Amino acid sequence: MPRIVIVVFIGMQSSCLDYKIEGLPFRKFDRIQAMKRVVKKLAKKTLGDIYDKVVLPKHYGVAVAANVKRGFPAKNLKIIGVTGTNGKTSAAFLIHAVLRQAGYDVGLMTTVAYGLNEDIKPPIFHMTTQPIEITLNRIVDMKKKGVDWLVLEVTSQALSQFRVLGVPIDIAVMTNITHEHLDYHKTFNNYVQAKLKLFKMANRNRKGRRLGIINGDDENAALFADEIANVIAYSMQPSDDKTIARPVNIKLQPTSSSYTLKIKDDSYDIVCNLPGRFNIENSLIAALCGRAVGVSKQDIEAGIRSLKEIEGRMTSVEAGQDFPVIVDFAHTPDSFSKLFKDIRPLVKGRLIAMFGSPGRRDKIKRALQGKIAAQYADVLVITEDDERDEDGLGIMRQIADGAVKEGMTVGENILLVHDREKAIEAAIKQAGGKNDMVLLLGKGHEKHIYRADGEHPWDEIAAAKKALKKVLAKPKAKAGRSKLRKAAGSRRPATAK
Incomplete structure (x- = not known):
């Protein structure tokens, strides 16, 4: 020895x-x-x-030491943990809004921001669930200020790396599970097992509700339901089962949606100011969390309605143009499918989408992103997105390959523009009028972009405003756009678009 x-x-x-x-x-x-x-x-x-x-894993030792040093500060705190592939941040913000409407002091820790009540700040690190030392320090600070509830966005990596060790989960939420982060987890099963840890944590919390709120439409729903004592499922599908929460009388608008939430014998009239069918799902989660906590019908409805926007989540950029420019964090095949499917019917003219795919991450999704975007958009502008030390042009070509298989053509309705700032400008130049829409996808709220020489400051919304002002200040180059428009044609099949 x-x-x-x-x-x-x-x-x-x-x-x-x-x-x-x-x-x-x-x-x-x-x-x-x-x-x-x-x-x-x-x-x-x-x-x-x-x-x-x-x-033992290094992360476990770090997590134990961090908790011991601070006296296990999360003990007795009531926490709602939100996990899933997509929708975590929006769901967390909506839950926060509902609990605040009910008068609780509510902490929030998400990809986009953290803080207590209305004192919300941008994150320090380029990761969703922060290192455990930072998470615990924030909990210590929140408890000093009298926090009642904490809404915590929890990633699969954080669960694998014990970044929420010692954090008692009262209610666990699963938004959806699709292929993502396989660069880290290696297999989809490993990814699912990591997500399941949140529900196991909630089930072990004997002082909590031991409640799981689960997307009943997800093919992995049963796995999550099996890990926890109490379950509330929600679904977007019609059914006579009153125990499953579902929306009826859905009305989708370009900037909002409304519907009636039905569960058992209760009805809630919901107006969500975050557009898209996927945000109906996120607002369903918020309503069910509020209901489980004991929030009144009036406060649930008012809380969801009070949230006007989340930075980088379907954020409209205005600079005097007559067409919509939207910044969104969508960066997975599943989020692409949901976003494009919801957006396309609202666009009377051409849909222009700009996006990339990160380096040192799941390579399989690159062609899928191109394929899905090509099924709905008229013009694709493919660019960089945290390429790190991978060949950026190679990543772009992989994305383009997926779009080419859907009938698009590089140099015609696919533009490869490596510099993201120039790509935003190129996308905006393709908009011909008020019936067109420009989608800028992938970076959302993030304040850095990673290139081969390291981390660079980035602000997608600011870059979009800068590009809009530059384009609007110049006479319209109609010839260039019309040439591309003629080549692209109309890509709006009645079934998909």
């Missing part, structure tokens, strides 16, 4: 300086991965058969 234990902490992925190991060029990411493999191999060789018994 060795008398010396060597503990090696290797930091998060960071981009992207050149190194050389044994005469070969390595990016910093590759160097870190190589170091991890060497250390693990050395540890297994040294410890032999007892390796799996004595070696």
Whole structure:
């Protein structure tokens, strides 16, 4: 048995300086991965058969130490944890609005922001669930200020890395589960199992409601229901089952939606000022959370109606133009399908979509993004999106391949513009009038963009306003747009669009 234990902490992925190991060029990411493999191999060789018994994940040790140091600060706090592939942030904001309307002091921690009540700030790190030390520090601060409830957005990586260890979940929410983050989890089953941990945590919380609110339309719904004592399911599908919450009399508008929520013998008249059918689902979640907590019908309705917008979630950008420009965080095949399906019927003219796909992340989704966008949009502008140290042009071509298979053509109705600022301008130039719409997708609220030389400041909404002002200040180049419009034609089949 060795008398010396060597503990090696290797930091998060960071981009992207050149190194050389044994005469070969390595990016910093590759160097870190190589170091991890060497250390693990050395540890297994040294410890032999007892390796799996004595070696705990680094993140677990960090989480335990952080809780012990702060005296397990989340103890006795009432927390609603929201997980899923898409919709987490919007659902969390809507839940926060409902509980605030009811008079509670409510904390919020999401991808977009964190804070207490109306004192909401932008996040520090480019990740949804922050490192556990930061999460616990914020909880300490919130408890000092008298927080009643915390609404916490929880990712699969955070659950895998124990970033919510010691955080008691009262109500667990699952929005939907689709293929995402397979670069990290390797398999879809691993991804689902990570998400299930939130429901297991809630079920272990004997002081809580042990309640799961689940998307009944998701093919994985039963897995989540099996992990928790009490379940409320919601569905967008018609049914006579009164125990399943569902919307009826749905009315979709370009900037909002309205419907009646039915569950058991109760009805709620909901107006949601976040557009899209997917936000009907998110507002359903908020209503059900409020109902479970004991919020009145009036406060549930008023709370959902009070939320006007979330930065980078279907955010309208105005600079005096006569056509809509929308910034949204949609970046997965599932979010693309939902967004384009809802938006296309509202656009009388041409739909122009600009987006990219991140480097060092799930490569499978790139062509799918191009394929889905091509089924609904008339013009695609493909650009960078956190490419890190991957070949940005290669990523763009992979996206374009998916669109080409749907009948689009690079150089005609597919534009490849690597610089994102120039891509926004190129997309705006394609709009010919008030019936057209420009969608800027993928970055949403994020304040940084990752390139081969590291992190750069970024603000999609500000970049869009800048591009709009620049384009509007110049005489319209009708010839350029008409040429592209003629090549693109109308891509609005009655079934898909």
